[in-house]
Amino acid sequence: MAQIRERGIYAFRTPPGGQGVLTAKYRLLLEREDYDAIQRSIRWWDVTNYEPYFPFLDTDLSPVAKIICAHAAEEIPEGIEKWMMKDIDGYTPRMLTRCEIIYDHLGTETVLQEYCPVAWTSASNPSRKELIDNIRHIVEVSGKPSIPYYYVAVSNESMRLYGVSMPVVWMRRSFLRTFKAGNDKLNIYRMMGDKITTKWDIPAYREETINVNQ
16 A cells, blocks of 8 residues: 555656756756746756756647747857856946957857847947946847846947947847847848938848758
8 A cells, every 4th residue: 555655656756867966957948938048058958977867848739938948058159268158247348348259259250140230339429338227138138137148249340440440239030039139130131221321321130040950
């Protein structure tokens, strides 16, 4: 009788994960819907010889679970260093400088295909403080407490071409798609077409490269 009762109780237990203490960590991240943290850690599993734990993979085949898996498994661009995966720890001029380094690492083509301009300075409005405030505001309305550095890239082509500093802030499209205000930014960028180049000298919308192997 005791053995039958025991089997009955454990038939409803949460399947144990194979990563020991990491099991609880990933379950907590999923409960918080912190998919970005999961995504960033996945990048380094080939070094640690662990595999991430998703408690729903064996039992949950719902559309929501599949969307979570796809989002968490998003490939991180080449050239991203470990410090770039850390969350932004302060909205300061130093942050803009770091994001300029990210732009240089990624290169213009990658930024045009995978990022969207969300704020920029001009000759009539050269305020970098306003740029920083715009980044902070976008992160706040996204509902996320913070985002990794590599979600933001800052270009300053006007300095190279004209000797006048007018930075442009770009944000990763995959991040912007996760909330309404971000989608609005993408749609505006798409609809502006060449006008954004004519008026602000910012490259026009570029379609993302589609991986035919997916």
